[in-house]
Amino acid sequence: MLQSKLFTKTRKEVPADEVSRSAELLIRGGFINKEMAGVYDYLPLGLRVLKKIENIIRQEMDAIGGQEIIMSSLQRQELWQKHFNQDRWDDAKVDIWFKTKLKDGSEKGLAFTHEEPISNMMEQFVYSYRDLPFSVYQFQTKFRNELRAKSGIMRTREFVMKDLYSFSRNEKEHLIFYEKAKQAYINIFKRIGIGHITYLTFASGGVFSKFSHEFQTVTPSGEDTIYINEENNIAINKEVFTDEVKKDLELGENFKEEKSVEVGNIFTLGTKFSEPHLLFEDEKGGKSPVFMGSYGIGPARLMGTVVEVLSDDKGIIWPESIAPYTLHLLVLGENEKVFKEANKIYESLLENNIEVLFDDRTGISAGEKFADSDLLGLPYRAVVSERSMKEGGIELKKRTEEKGKIISLKELCSIKFTN
């Protein structure tokens, strides 16, 4: 991508209405645009990051057998009322609904989750024990009328969520999948670059079950508090951090308190959303409700968390796995020969399938290009200038390094970047 053609611009000033470090950097870098409180647009660079995160999640979900679908955002009122004995249509039970009306006056809900609709849909496909187990997932826009949106893209009113639902014959079979999903989540956070500070965390099961598992990433800006047990690499959410729970989990007494952000969660739903309608027939002809689980991750919140956790005072530091581009190629000065050389390098990088953002802008000082490069935070920076050419090539440095080294074009193209 030629940076001169990129419609977004970087900004030197910090937006006055953003306190969150991640939102500040993402806005300054032109990754996102604030539409209103709790609602953001994803611009070319930000969308590329989001898609890379999605793809990592997709690969891991596919690997455990998840089948991808997309369900609608508009949802039928009836499903939420009495169909599964939950009546989550009630504003007293769910206070984050966005509701709207059709021209005929009937009320519809804007999806904040999909347990009811997907359970209903599966009545058309699940009849026999032979149909189970299986799991489906989607990347789908959720609407949640949060009383207070906050922290930039970390807590928004409209966001894409990866939600996976598992359907099993019984609890035993469910737990086999649940453990696979847990491992898949661990893989995701590792691949995205926050595995070392993300903890599997025991949390309240809410209305669904006694416990659930959250994945919590340690950061001072987080809104949750967790107690980490380093020996077992596990944590307990403050909301369930009692002597009884500590005893049950046999984790000893060694806990460290940290602030954290919830980047994923997995729930055992049991038969709450299958009874009384989503049933299957077993080997003996008896009918049983399907045993369910749900598993959520918000790609945008993950993106915000990565920025929050991995930036420095100059800007973002993207992990290679989710960086919008791998390499930032900068050409300095206005010298024609240098530009010609830089263009040649750019073409070679493209031919070698290296994802490169080429700062080919003219009339911009070297200092400004460096500052922009640090802000955008691509993992590698290659500089072409009269000086670098005099020294024999291209100066390559990692975003995290102070000084780079001079290498040749051939060497640059032969580097195996990790994505």
Added chain:
RNA sequence: CGGGGUGUCGUAUAUUGGUAGUACGCCUGCUUUGGGAGCAGGUAGGCCGAGUUCGAUUCUCGGCACCCCGACCA
């Protein structure tokens, strides 16, 4: 939802009951090019409504928007 705060060029801000200023951005020209360059010229602004007043961006009230703390967060 309870409490608090803020609305001024695109962005960040200053000042004022009587002509609204600066920086960045953007446009033109010249110079410059390894850490957010220099000079000159130019561009663009008081959230909406009502009230008080000779006169309101400033004071009062209402609305709207945004932010913060708390509560909430399948």
